[in-house]
């Protein structure tokens with residue numbers, strides 16, 4: 001039931017040995033770091049979600065109940081389960097339960113729908129799905145059953161939330177997370193304790209290919225990711241972290257995020273949405289010290305604070321911002337308006353995390369995306385021939401290190417392109433290294449659209465366009481947006497006599513069960529696609545066209 005070895009790319013043995021001897025990898029499970037705090041101060045508050053307040057002991061007990069429940073459902077060490085939950089304390093309890101018994105959560109996003117869930121479940125050979133009863137107007141119990149009908153490894157669906165209404169057609173049995181939490185815990189944790197080299201979880205790649213890849217993170221490497229981030233962000237027992245970005249993202253989960261707060265004996269306050277009024281009120285009410293946001297959220301908080309002055313307290317010390325490029329003008333407003341120090345974070349679920357330091361000069365914090373969190377992170381910035389470029393010159397960012405895996409799960413063909421023969425991960429980001437070592441993200445050479453931090457593969461959108469009658473050529477490109485940074489614009493050429501509009505593309509994507517955030521927001525019909533010298537569609541030209549056109553329209 002554990003993944004086959006040929007699906008997994010390991011670090012070279014000598015390097016792995018070095019990471020162990022030098023203490024980066026400590027040979028411990030993620031849960032064991034939390035267990036230390038359960039033992040040392042069981043009654044300290046660990047997690048707050050609305051009216052629910054859980055001490056370290058209570059959170060630990062609930063995770064034990066869920067662990068036992070999974071075992072009762074014959075979900076055993078090495079099995080994968082697809083987890084799609086909103087931000088809630090149950091997400092944390094379930095994640096810990098998995099970490100404690102070596103069940104591997106696949107971190108799906110709340111916005112995912114049948115299309116993504118089916119792919120992720122099939123690729124990971126998940127044995128169960130964990131979903132909320134609904135999200136917005138979508139009945140996810142129904143979606144989960146459709147996924148289960150298409151993915152033969154799935155044996156059960158575990159539902160969080162309303163469980164009373166009858167289900168139309170059920171491919172597999174449904175269970176409730178609530179009854180799992182009511183399980184009288186009796187599992188002997190030592191029996192299942194994972195080792196450091198075991199797989200802890202699967203994160204999702206931002207995706208430049210048609211369908212997202214799975215990133216396998218071991219207990220050793222992810223624990224180091226968390227510890228290194230905790231150190232740079234100075235997390236400690238007094239930290240109160242606001243978990244408001246979707247928890248299954250690497251940033252709020254582990255950089256240092258929710259898990260970071262648990263690693264240091266701090267507290268996390270969960271919020272289901274980053275909407276400004278409630279978020280700012282919660283920061284005051286819970287004396288939050290640190291929050292993580294994407295630039296669009298930071299902007300919304302700043303605007304709200306300027307207009308309403310909601311934030312009055314002085315607990316808020318650090319606002320981490322990352323996921324997409326923060327405009328320098330916005331960065332400059334964080335501290336004056338919110339009173340919190342800005343920490344820019346340029347990270348990736350594939351590993352490498354860069355951060356500005358809390359004691360950096362304002363100039364660095366405002367104008368750069370920081371530097372690697374670990375002295376063991378290797379980075380190289382290279383030109384098209386793969387040769388290093390001098391500081392100050394843009395180049396493609398390559399990286400290796402103790403928490404940057406050497407390959408995607410079960411993706412040998414893609415790995416050849418995404419990793420060099422020497423094991424460097426090609427992030428697809430174009431960066432400039434300043435002489436002081438800080439990086440500035442200057443662009444990218446990957447075919448992805450970054451919509452307010454959510455990553456959209458151009459190829460995936462184009463594939464849906466190609467399914468429409470009359471579409472001859474399709475090219476999805478980023479168009480600038482003042483709030484989200486980028487949105488998807490779809491360029492099409494059509495076979496004569498056909499008409500295709502934005503609604504048709506959106507309808508096709510909806511029918512296929514695709515997450516809403518991937519929808520193109522504008523279609524441009526052209527007579528012919530511009531091409532490069534080698535005959536590929538010239539997306540740079542298209543990006544410039546739509547940028548000029550939008551500037552003209554406004």
Ligand code: J2J
Pocket residue numbers: 204205206249250251252255321322323324325326344345346347348349350353369427428429441444450453455
């Ligand atoms: C520009 N681009 C950025 C930034 C990420 C912390 C923070 C973010 C992520 C994340 C993460 C950027 N400026 N500050 O996992 O732990 C773009 C880059 C990068 C890609 C990774 C974390 N911060 N990006 O965003 O896996 O293009 O991780 O390669 O979702 O986001 O996306 P993702």
